Amino acid sequence: MSRLEVKSFANRIRRLYIEHGEVNRIWSKFDSLRLCNSFSEEEEEIPDIEDEKDPRHLILMGLSGVGKSQIGKRYAKRNPGYTLETEDEKIDIKPVIYVELPFPFTQLHFYTAILKALGTDNFRRDERINHVKNRVLGLLKKQKTEMIIFDEMNFIMRTKRFDDQEAMEMLKDLTNKCQLCIVCMGTPKIEVLRNMEDEYIRRFGKDVIQRFEECDDLFCNLLSDIEQTIQPPEEIGLGDPSTGYPQLLHFYSQGRIGYIHAILKEAYRLLGVFEDCEDLNKLVLTVDILRQAKFNLFGESDHLT
Structure with a gap:
């Protein structure tokens, strides 16, 4: 293996991501949410067609390390926009945006985080909140946003100076004004936000990203896919139970793929892969x-117990 091959190997480890079954299941659900909120070009020309939309939304929960953030970020990347040229301007169409909620959670930080996801940092820090909000609503419509994925919903609950229900009403108002669907991601603790009102329960479905509960064939196949993806210089047998690797990694990670990635990257850092190993x-x-x-x-x- 040459130095160039080592660098290529290091890059494969850095970019490591496996689209396993649970990832594809969640992405399929995202596709379904957007499909239920879509209309053909002919339908969109019908007056008041927006009033007939009833967007579906989702509360997506999962333990720390199961891959929530990567699922959201990579879904947005899988659905890139395009530039629409009109007689007057060029518009960056953004069908799906990923927004990491701020901490502490405030109205201003909420709307400016959306603006940044839409591709603009051009706003005054002392601008009135209503002006920022109206700008967000206008750009979401102009840039034809169909879905917003909000990550770190737990930050709402951790901000003691901000009312949880006020935050949920902000989300509801956003969907009413822009007729888009939203996905709210966080740990299982955020389910209390959904259960605050019957209306939220009706509007928001719920789903849970599952970890690999057992060191079974599914988990071993995941590790085999990881080894195939990083292509190590020598065969490891990462997914072979006879080597003991699957049992050890399942014990260390408790089946949470984020921890598996972290442990493997740290292990190869210790081996010097990221330092031009000779x-x-x-x-x-x-x-x-x-x-x-x-x-x-x-x-x-025992950090995961």
Whole structure:
């Protein structure tokens, strides 16, 4: 393996992402939400057609490390926009945007986070909140946004100076004014936001991103896919139960793919892959290296219990 090959190997580890079954299931649900909110060009020309839309929304929950943020970010990247040229201007069409909610959560930070996701940082910090809100509503319509994925919904609940129900009403108002669908992502604690009102329960479906509960064939296949994706210089047998790797990684991660990625990246950092490694014999993943990587990240504590 040449230096160039080592760099290529390091880049594969950095970009590591596996579209396993649970990822594709959630993405399919996102597609369904958008489809239920779409109209043909002929229908959109009918007067008051917007009044007939009843967008569906989703509260998407999952434990820390199951991959919520990556699912949201990568879905937005999978659905890129395009530039629409009119006689007067060029418009960046943004069908799906990903927004990480701010902490502490405030109205101004909420709307400016949406503006940034739409591609603009051009706003005054002292601008009145109603002006910022109207600008957001106008751009969402102009840029034909169909879905907003809001991540870190827990930040709403952690902001003690902001009322949880006021935040939910802000989300509802956004969907009413712009006729788009939203996905709200967070840990299972955010379900209380949905349960505050019958209206929220009607508007928002709920789903849970599952971790790999057992060290079974599904988990072993995931590890085999990881090994196939990173293409190590020597075969590891990452998904082969006879090597002990699946059992060890499941114990360390409790089936949460985000932790698996973190441990593997730290393990290869320890091996020197990201520092132009010249001794290719060092690129061998071992149990001791995985143990040290886990310790570096999480210490001795049973961090996931």
